[in-house]
């Protein structure tokens with residue numbers, strides 16, 4: 001169904017419709033008219049009708065659209081149910097916090113397993129997520145079709161761990177360690193360095209103070225701004 005040819009402008013609007021329909025569904029609404037959708041999303045009703053016409057016979061004249069049906073249709077179309085499984089390596093302080101967070105705002109990403117070398121952690125569950133030994137990495141990765149790993153091991157373990165998980169089939173790494181990692185060209189590496197983020201914030205605060213910090217002249221104009 002998602003291979004259906006629809007104009008790009010329409011395809012871009014589909015997630016907007018989807019999110020709004022999800023809201024309607026959550027409050028128990030069963031029907032919606034193109035005029036109501038138009039009001040809520042600020043999209044011309046004719047455009048909405050045309051967009052939906054690309055998707056097939058979805059609405060009846062004078063009845064509007066069935067929220068449930070439309071939602072299911074768009075869900076299939078957008079494959080919103082498809083979840084990307086992710087693993088986390090290094091279930092320490094930061095790793096535990098991230099397992100607890102588990103990207104709860106996204107329905108499409110989920111940490112399915114943690115890995116650690118500490119025998120005291122292996123075989124336990126942290127925030128309901130099982131922790132495995134590194135020996136089982138390849139097996140668990142394959143079982144859950146995981147291509148993305150979050151790295152929260154100590155910096156001096158980061159490169160060796162990276163080499164190991166990449167050899168097991170990981171193709172994307174979110175690196176929270178301060179280590180500068182080397183990966184093959186077919187692996188995507190994203191680095192999150194909280195120290196640099198914090199220092200950048202402090203630098204900007206010092207050198208480019210927010211508006212409120214600019215001293216005002218007596219008549220309320222920013223000082224030295226003419």
Ligand SMILES: NC(=O)c1ccc[n+]([C@@H]2O[C@H](COP(=O)([O-])OP(=O)(O)OC[C@H]3O[C@@H](n4cnc5c(N)ncnc54)[C@H](O)[C@@H]3O)[C@@H](O)[C@H]2O)c1
Nearest residue numbers: 090091092093094095116117118152153154155157176177
């Ligand atoms: N804690 C923070 O606020 C914070 C913030 C930013 C970045 N970091 C970085 O994140 C990383 C983790 O920090 P932390 O405070 O959670 O450390 P931590 O020592 O609490 O946790 C590290 C975990 O990794 C495990 N581990 C060690 N070697 C391993 C290996 N080879 N394979 C798998 N697991 C291994 C340890 O057993 C431990 O559970 C560090 O590199 C740190 O610099 C931490």
